[in-house]
Amino acid sequence: MKRILLFLGKVLLFSILLLPALPWFAGVYKSILQTGIADPSTIPFAGSRATTFFFALVLATPGLSARKRCCGILGAILLYLLIDRIMIHLWGVLPYAEKPGAAAKEFYTQVYYMVMHWLLPVLLWLLVAFQEIEEMLGMAKREQSPCFNRG
Numbered sequence: 001m002k003r004i005l006l007f008l009g010k011v012l013l014f015s016i017l018l019l020p021a022l023p024w025f026a027g028v029y030k031s032i033l034q035t036g037i038a039d040p041s042t043i044p045f046a047g048s049r050a051t052t053f054f055f056a057l058v059l060a061t062p063g064l065s066a067r068k069r070c071c072g073i074l075g076a077i078l079l080y081l082l083i084d085r086i087m088i089h090l091w092g093v094l095p096y097a098e099k100p101g102a103a104a105k106e107f108y109t110q111v112y113y114m115v116m117h118w119l120l121p122v123l124l125w126l127l128v129a130f131q132e133i134e135e136m137l138g139m140a141k142r143e144q145s146p147c148f149n150r151g
Contacts, residue, residue, distance in 0.1 A: 003062070003139055010060035018052050025051075029077075033084055047080040047116050054121035061125070063132045072128035079124070083116065 029048035054076050058069050126133065 003136055007060055007062065007136065011056050014056040014059045015052065018055055022049060022052065033081060037088065047084050050116040050121065051076055051080055053117065054124055057121065057125040058128060061129045061132050062136060064129050068128060076124050
């Protein structure tokens with residue numbers, strides 16, 4: 001249990017430490033995303049802020065090699081750029097684009113945020129650090145076991 005609490009504390013710490021870098025990263029991300037787009041106002045969302053949670057998870061995971069961390073972060077950035085690029089092209093085709101309605105727009109916005117901000121970072125983290133997470137949870141389980149505490 002101590003390892004899990006330590007991990008959660010590290011996630012919080014890395015999240016706080018990454019906050020000052022967010023405006024810079026968002027600017028770089030959006031400039032890459034705007035490449036080849038005539039009208040930047042057609043970009044409905046930019047997933048740069050969504051990656052912060054993933055970065056914090058990857059940086060806080062104990063036992064994860066530097067190579068896995070770098071590959072995971074680079075892969076996540078490329079995946080988020082791809083998804084955002086697809087969303088830019090789909091945004092004009094979605095049903096509410098032809099018939100503006102607040103309910104439809106809110107629905108698509110909430111689905112996008114749910115997937116990009118909460119579901120995708122956790123799934124990517126599980127993909128990158130599956131073995132380390134399994135080891136961390138296994139250690140926590142053994143710590144709680146009565147046989148482990150007897151000495």
